[in-house]
Amino acid sequence: MSSSSFGPESLQRAPRGEGAGHIDYRLARRHLVNEFKRGRLSRRDICDAHPELVRAANNMGQATSEVCPICEDDDLVLVSFVFGPRLPAHGRCVGSREELAKLASRSGERVCYVVEVCPGCSWNHLVRTFALELTSR
């Protein structure tokens, strides 16, 4: 890894989708997990969560009851980051729906990235991205 800076590209393993194109993150995830189970990928290849991401998962993550597909030891944690104008370049880690709603109520284009992280083995994968819509004016 050449860069230790944290940004959207730290969260997104798949190439960026074009415009309205839809990326099926679940499909990409299943592919990675299968490759790992077949021994074509090692933990080193796929359990590479940025330290910042692991910290966010531990501090502000949303626990799930889904077990990590790689180590099958820990439950996955969902972390949401919002990127956009007047937000830090590394994004704002959002810990609650209220905070997300507050960010959505401001003008400007903002995108939310939801990433699943395993605090145990550092597996991480993008679950979804969505634009924060301006909910009220």
Ligand SMILES: [Zn+2]
């Ligand atoms: Zn794990």
